[in-house]
Amino acid sequence: MSIKQRILVVDDERFNLTVLAELLKADYTVILAKSGEQALERAAKQTPDLILLDIMMPEMDGYQVLKALKMNPATREVPVIFITALRGEEDEEKGLLLGAVDYIAKPFHPAIVLARVKIHLKIMRQRRLLESIALLDGLTEIPNHRSFDERFTLEWQRAMRNKEPLSLGILDVDYFKQYNDTYGHGKGDKTLKAVAKTITRRLKRPADFTARYGGEEFVILMPRTDAEGARRVAETICKAIEDEQIDHCNSSVSQWLTVSIGGATVVPSQNESKRLLFDTADTMLYTAKENGRRQALWHDEIR
Ligand SMILES: [Mg+2]
Structure with missing residues (x-):
């Protein structure tokens, strides 16, 4: 029996x-x-597989709802389709830029609603499946956490x-929350895809891994x-990403999108743990952020 x-x-x-x-309901x-x-x-409590969202509503409109959904880790991955009487191209563009997967105009055609719902549920299922078997991150198409x-x-x-x-190395995009708030x-x-591409391009040797x-957050081995x-x-890598000149008008450190990297190096032995290497890199990242971001900070070899 399959669960609906x-x-x-x-x-x-x-x-x-x-x-x-x-x-x-059938x-x-x-x-x-x-x-x-x-x-x-309801979205946070019942984690739906898909959301059909009206835009024009009193108090909180559909755009605000979508923004809030994307803020919450519990709901940010749930695909959202707007169903709305707003028919302007700018409305549609705004919805899609905020992260909606589709846009259906009212008055809607029942068969089309059903067909689109079916397609997006299928895409979502396939994406989850791919992530679980291929060790690739569904968005950036580089290796995922588990692969690392x-x-x-x-x-x-x-x-x-x-x-x-x-x-x-651990890399974190500077002011990324502000970036999403500003640009959707x-x-x-x-932009995350572009960052992934730039990192990959800068790692020249076959054994290097990101x-x-x-x-x-990205990791570099x-x-x-x-x-x-x-x-x-x-x-x-820090410089290459800034050189891409991706606008970030709400960053306090540059007019472009920048990143911070913390890193550490060790010759592993029985006495050291992977954890120590990771935590040291993470501490360096934290320090890089504290020191004003937009920089790479590397710990001397751990001995
Ligand atoms: Mg309405």
Whole structure:
């Protein structure tokens, strides 16, 4: 028996709720909300697989609801389709830039609503499946967190056997929350892809490895690289990302999007742990942020 997927329908007009519920209830479990606040509460509690969201609502409109959904880690991945009587191209663009996956105009055609709902649920399922089997991050298409964990263990053991240095960097996009608030989550996603691409391009040797660690955080693993060499690579990456000249008018450190990197190097032995290397790199990242961001800080080799 398969469990029905859950769809949250948000609309301030009872009539629309009834029509959409009737349309969807044969194939899906339908959750209803008649205001933005109710929608946020139900989305967080019941984690739907998809949300159909009205834009024009009193108090909190659909755009605000979408922004709030994207802020909450529990709901940020849930695909949102706008269903609205606003028919302007700017309205549609605004919705898509904020991170909606689709836009359906009212009065809607029931068959089209059903078809689009089905497509987006399928895309979401496939994306989750891909992430779980391919070890790739669905957004940036570089390795994901789990992939990094495996590689880190492997390289650690190899470096210990060969008594070679292993360098680890953690990169964080500066003022990324402000970036999303300013430009929308759709643009934010595009920018994360660009950052991933720039990092990958700057890592020249086949053993170098980067992964999206989560959110706007990336990790960089450089085997057989001492602290001096790794620091240079990290600085190159910082500069390359700023040189992309991605506008960030709400950053306090540059007119462009910038990143901070913290890193550390160790020749692994029985006495050191992977944890220590990671935590040291993380502390350096924290210090880089404290020191004004837009920089790479590398710890001397841990001894
Ligand atoms: Mg309405």
